Amino acid sequence: MKLYFVGIGPGEPQLITYKAYNILSSVKLLFYPTGGKNSLALKIIENFFNLNDKQLIELYFPMKKSETLKEHWEALSDRIFTFLQESKLGALITLGDPAFYSTSYYLKDFLLKRGIVLEVIPGISSFSATSAKLLSPLTLGEEEAVITIGEKVIKNEELYRKFDSIVVLKCHKFIAPLLAFAQNNNYEVYIGHRVSMPEEALLENPQEIPQENWDYFTLMILRRKK
Numbered sequence: 001m002k003l004y005f006v007g008i009g010p011g012e013p014q015l016i017t018y019k020a021y022n023i024l025s026s027v028k029l030l031f032y033p034t035g036g037k038n039s040l041a042l043k044i045i046e047n048f049f050n051l052n053d054k055q056l057i058e059l060y061f062p063m064k065k066s067e068t069l070k071e072h073w074e075a076l077s078d079r080i081f082t083f084l085q086e087s088k089l090g091a092l093i094t095l096g097d098p099a100f101y102s103t104s105y106y107l108k109d110f111l112l113k114r115g116i117v118l119e120v121i122p123g124i125s126s127f128s129a130t131s132a133k134l135l136s137p138l139t140l141g142e143e144e145a146v147i148t149i150g151e152k153v154i155k156n157e158e159l160y161r162k163f164d165s166i167v168v169l170k171c172h173k174f175i176a177p178l179l180a181f182a183q184n185n186n187y188e189v190y191i192g193h194r195v196s197m198p199e200e201a202l203l204e205n206p207q208e209i210p211q212e213n214w215d216y217f218t219l220m221i222l223r224r225k226k
């Protein structure tokens with residue numbers, strides 16, 4: 001039994017890697033994550049792949065602290081195991097690159113324990129796509145960057161102001177304090193919302209706190225001014 005964790009990139013189908021494309025074209029069993037509502041990952045690929053000939057299995061990943069969810073991960077792994085026993089091969093899609101904050105990894109040990117072989121297919125991360133759109137690198141020469149989440153930056157400003165670039169995911173509830181942090185510490189500010197999706201919005205150095213209705217699919221890149 002084998003399961004691929006497939007990174008599908010930030011949204012634009014052309015940013016799906018060739019390897020991910022081949023795997024997603026051929027597997028008959030496709031697991032997709034939801035946080036309760038619709039699956040954005042599934043929406044991204046549904047116009048690009050023929051999903052009619054696939055068995056689609058929803059996996060619910062609650063937005064809670066992972067330590068409290070061991071039993072849930074165990075149950076999800078059982079669900080995957082049950083379907084894989086029949087099909088032998090499947091794929092679990094994940095937004096961006098699985099290397100960054102992908103809940104799929106919470107299942108890893110439980111799946112391995114059940115004898116499932118895992119292979120991870122890297123994808124283009126949301127912040128790589130944003131950096132490219134902005135024509136702005138995250139690091140050059142001897143510069144250093146950090147990848148983190150909004151809550152961490154505002155709780156430990158001292159630590160984060162050491163970096164030349166700060167990539168802030170899960171930031172939509174902290175836009176105002178992050179803007180203040182950037183202003184006080186001489187950073188350029190870039191906000192990317194649903195980058196490489198049809199609803200994409202990109203802001204550079206907003207002069208006031210933007211009133212847009214930012215949702216979870218928002219990131220910030222803070223880049224030290226030269």
Ligand SMILES: C[S@@+](CC[C@H](N)C(=O)[O-])C[C@H]1O[C@@H](n2cnc3c(N)ncnc32)[C@H](O)[C@@H]1O
Binds near residue numbers: 169216
């Ligand atoms: C659980 S993390 C997943 C990151 C993903 N694995 C990656 O490589 O980009 C979810 C966070 O990624 C960011 N994100 C994911 N896709 C995005 C997109 N298309 N545009 C902007 N931010 C995105 C948001 O900050 C969101 O809160």
